[in-house]
Amino acid sequence: MEPRISLVTLGVDDLPRARGFYEALGWRGQAVQDTVFFQAGGLALVLWSRELLAADSGLEAAPAPHGFDGVVLAQNVRYPAEVDALLAAAKDAGATVTKPAGKTFYGGYAGTFLDPDGHAWEIAWNPGFTLAEDGTLVLPDFGA
């Protein structure tokens, strides 16, 4: 299995609301049948009804968990001030900030929000990771 991810699909309870949230943040979605696709660097973020996504995965649909669903997406940014700006923009667009921006143990600066369907996003400035001009994240060799 090649080490890569082609799609990240988020189960949502209200597709127009979810699409509106990401578009308010500047993403550009394309509606395809009951889904919305966003090109996101070298992969796609997809929004789809939680029930239909579960059924398509051979799983029982379950209500949105209260609190943490076990997965956190992150976007690393180029300057600490972008963390504050993005958390504020996400809040304005309907997100819930669960961790206000603050210094991290690794010398960075980060905060976390939940999108309207409870999916967690961390916005982080991490001086230890390389962020290429095209947005590609390159891990250091941790020697581990």
Place this chain on the structure above:
Amino acid sequence: MEPRISLVTLGVDDLPRARGFYEALGWRGQAVQDTVFFQAGGLALVLWSRELLAADSGLEAAPAPHGFDGVVLAQNVRYPAEVDALLAAAKDAGATVTKPAGKTFYGGYAGTFLDPDGHAWEIAWNPGFTLAEDGTLVLPDFGA
């Protein structure tokens, strides 16, 4: 907010087991304190204790949901036969196949497994999407 994802962090209940699963599939992890990082194309997949990840996100830790946690990762592959091969390899490595490989409504071929912590992965051959040599997925213009 730029349309991109830098990290996908999966909450896990047994870090060595989770790392072993992805390494059995050919991924190469680096342990950094209590986490394991995998370079995955232009982003990183990260494994971290479900409790610590929740706490770091300002959320209440919650037990692993039964069934669907609301997020599905996907890897698109180049040939239909790769879908069968990857599902078999994942099963051998400890995954649970929840949707056996089969034809999809969009003319592709796909199946889904859960990793040992219940995170869903679809393995898909989709002739409508461009998969670059470096693994980058490029969506078509759906005219939508």
